[in-house]
Amino acid sequence: MKYIIFGSEGFIGSHFKSYIEDNGLGEVIEYDIRKSLDFDVRKEIQIEGEFSEEDIIINLAAVHTTPGHPDYEYFETNIRGAENVCRFAEKKGIRNIVFTSSIAPYGASEDVKTELTLPTPNTPYGISKLVAENILKIWQAKSNSRKLLILRPGVVFGKGENGNFTRLYNALSKGMFFYPGRKDTIKGCIYVKDLVSFTFTLLSTFPKGVRLYNFTYAPPFNIKQIVYSICKVTGVKEPFLMVNGNFLKLSAFIIGALGGKRVGIHPDRVKKLMISTNVSGQKLFDELDGKYEFGLEGGIRDWFKDCGSQGLY
Structure with a gap:
């Protein structure tokens, strides 16, 4: 069997590649613009060789960092x-596609989101991902033998992430993290190795059609619980100070204007810490009979082990 991974050089793509190879599941075909400018999903895709109906496409290629790109780049690449x-x-x-979407199509609000929640995206990224989901659903609907698995991950953490959890750990390790006005902000999240293994478990549970899952742990964790778990595993000091959120946003704006954006300090990121991503992973939890291989604390511990003495990255 062949696995064609679009976005193979990215954080999640590299973990899919390792899982497939380590478990001897089949041949991996890598397709990523970071390997070659010819491997650009915005252009016609040309991969030589023979393929079968049973081969699997894993589509991870996307422009996703927010903030970070002009609006048109999200639409151009993702759609x-x-x-x-x-x-x-x-x-x-090929009749099997796994598509990694996002929780961004739900839009920002404190209300709990399930797979039945009406998507109301309010960012170019969220809009582009929702449109991409529907493009893939149209592809699947053209033949009842086709299988489409759509993942909507929350915050994904693990080795190579260099995103939200890495920035959080770095701030904690330097004593520079303060709770931005609240400690109960819910942040739907999942460890990358759980995401990958769960994907293959779900692929084996249905022969055709469309399945959509929120990829977050259930019950969800809030920012205080996440901070506590990181501190417990890594040994850094747990923070207790809470600072007015508006003051933090203003400080981030000033620091960003002075060059702080280059090191990830941005008022929009402070704002994101103040708004819950209350996305329910209950459907996934039930499908897996509540059995997570790692979970939050176990995932952080495994990540820390993978990185050795270098902290988390």
Whole structure:
């Protein structure tokens, strides 16, 4: 069996690649613009070789960092990329696609989001991901033998992430983290190795059709619980100070204007810490009979072990 990974050089893509190879599941075909400028999902996809109906496409290619890109880049890559991946699958007769979407299509609010919640995206990234999901659903609907698994992950953490959890750990280790006005902000999250292994478990549970899952732990964790787990595992000092959120946003704006954005200090990131991503992973929890291989604290511990004495990155 062949696994064609679009976005193979990214954080999640590299973990999919390792899992497939380590478990001898089949041949990995890597497709990422970081490997070659010719491997650009915004253009017609051309991969030589024979493919079968049973081969699996894993589409991770996306522009996703927010803030970080002009609006058009999210639409150009995420929407056109989905269209080109579907055309490639049509051309090669491949009938299985895994698509990593996002929780961004739900939009920002404190209300709990399930897979049945009406998406109301309020960012270019969230809009582009929702459109991409529908492009893939149209591809699947053209043949009842096709299988589409859509993942909507929360914050994904693990080795190579260099994102939200890494920035949080770095701030904690330097004594520079303060709770921004509240400690109960819910942050739907999942460890990358759980995400990958759960994907293969779910792929084996249905022969055709469309399945959509929120990839977050259930019950959800709030920022205080996440901070406590990081501090417990890594040995850094747990913070207790809470600072007015508006003051932190203003400080981040000033620091950002002086060059702090280059090291990840941005008022929008402070704002994100103050708004819950209350996305329910109960459907996933039930499908797995509540059995997580790692979970939050176990995932952080495994991540810390993978990184050795270098902290978390």
